[in-house]
Amino acid sequence: MDLNSLRSPLAFLQSRLPEISQSNVLEAEQAWWKNEGIAISDAIDRAGTPWLRMFDRLGKRVDEIRRPLEYQTILKRGYRAGVVWRALEEKSLIPTYLLMYAISYYDPGICCPYTVSLGTAVPLAKYGSAELQARFLPQLLRKDDSVWQGATWMTEIKGGSDLGAAVETIARPAGDRWLLTGEKYFTSNAGAELAVVAARPEGVAPGVRGLALFLVPRYRENGELNYFIRRLKDKIATRSVPTGEVELKVSEGYLLGSVDSGIYLILEVLNLSRVANSVVSVALAQRAMADALSYAAQRAAFGKPILDHPLLRHQFETRLNALRSAFALAWESVQLLNDVWMERAPYSDRYHLFRLVAHLAKYWTAEFAVDTAKWAMEVHGGLGVLAEYGVERWQREAMILAIWEGTSHRQILDGLEVMERKRAHQLLFRRLAEIAPAKELQEMESEVEQHLKLRTEEREALAEPLFRRLAIFTAETLARKSK
C-alpha cells in the first residue's frame, strides 16, 4: 500500500475525491504553509499566544487582543483565500471545507476563527433583516486584510451541554434592538468585530425553546465597547486562538430570526462548526500519521527502518484505511450540509439525515483523531513526549476537537434522539443500501431498531458501543464508494 498520500493534504484529497474545483488555491495554500506557515504556527503554539490589554494608557477600557504580527499573517491568509467569502459568493460550502482541510493539516487551531466567522456570516445572511445585512455582512466577506471576524458564543458558566438550563443571559427589547446582560464563559475569537450570542428574551418560557440568537457587535452604535473581555484562558491547545470570558452589560444586540426560533438557529450554527470539526479532525489525524511516517522511515531498530517491520507497517496500512473511512464520513457530512444549509424549520428528511450523519462524523472523527495522535506519539517512542519535536501537539489539539462543539456524549445522545424522533437511521440505511452488503446492512439495522426499543435509561447507558459501530459501519461503507 502506498503511504505517500499521507505527506500532503492536497494529495490525500485528490486520492479521495473525484474532482477538486479549486486545486490551484489549495496548492498555493499548501506550498505557503510548508515554506512559511509551519514555522509560524509552531512558534505561536509555544510562545506567541495572544494576551489581553484591558486599559489604554489613560485608563480607558479597551479590551484589545494583542498577538504576534505573524499570527495576523496566517490568520488573514485563510480569509483572503476564501474560507468565509467563498461560501456565500459561490453559494457552496465545499470550497470552505476543502480549504479548512488543507489548512488544518498544518494548524488545526486556526480553523476555529474561520469556523466561527462562517457561523456568524451564515445566520446573518439567512435570517438578518435587509438593513442588518447591509450594515454588517460586507465586512465579513471582504477579501483583504480589513475583513471582520465573527464569533459564536453560547456556553455559560453552568455548562455547554444543557444550554436550555445553563443560559442565563437576558435580552430586553429596546426599540429596534435588544439589550443583553449576562456572561459567556467560553468565547473563542474574543475581540471579534461581531458575535452571534444565545440569550433568553425576558419573560419567555424556560428551557431550550426560550432561547433566541442575537448579533452583537464589538462596538455600540456610539462607538463605545459593547462587550467586555474579562480574561483569556490558558489552554493546552488551539493556543493561537483567544478564548476568553465575555461580559455583556446592557450590550446592544440585534435579533436574528424570530424570538421563538432561536434554538433552530443555534443548532444551524452548530451544524457548521460540527462539520468543520469533523474535517479538521481527519486532517489532524492525517498530519499525525505523516509525522509518524517520516520518523518511522528514518529510525532504525533491529537492523532496518522501523517502518519495515511487519507489525508497524501493518499498523500504518490499517490506519490509512481507517483514515480514508473517517474522511468519507466527514465528507458525507459536508455534502449533506451543502444540500440543506439554506433550509429553515420545519426541515426536510434530508436535513434529519444530515443531522444523524453529522453527529456520527463529529463523534467518530474526533475519537479517531485522539487515538491516532496517541499512536503517532508511540511511533516516536520516547521522543513522542518531548515538546521540542512537536508530535505531542496533535494529541493536545485532538483533545479539544473531542470536547468543543458538543462532547462525544452529546453527539451520541443527540444522534439517538434524531433516530428515535425522526427515524433518521432508516434514511441513512436507505442511502447506504446501494453500497453496503445486504446482510451487514440488515444486521446493523436490526441492532439499531432493537436498541431504540430499550427503556430510556438502558438506551442511554448502552448507547456508546452501538453508536461507535454505526459510525464505523457508515464510514467504511461510504469509503467503498470513494475512488
Ligand SMILES: Cc1cc2nc3c(=O)[nH]c(=O)nc-3n(C[C@H](O)[C@H](O)[C@H](O)COP(=O)(O)OP(=O)(O)OC[C@H]3O[C@@H](n4cnc5c(N)ncnc54)[C@H](O)[C@@H]3O)c2cc1C
Ligand atoms: C477551547 C475551547 C473553546 C471553546 N469555545 C467556545 C465558544 O467560542 N463558544 C461557545 O459557546 N462554547 C465554547 N466552548 C465550550 C464548549 O462548547 C463546551 O466546553 C462543551 O459544549 C461542553 O460543555 P461544558 O464544558 O460546559 O461541559 P458540561 O456541559 O458541564 O459537561 C460535562 C461533562 O458531562 C457530560 N454530560 C453532560 N450531559 C450529559 C448527559 N446527559 N449524559 C452523559 N454525559 C453528559 C458532557 O459530555 C461532559 O463530558 C469552548 C470550549 C473549549 C474547550
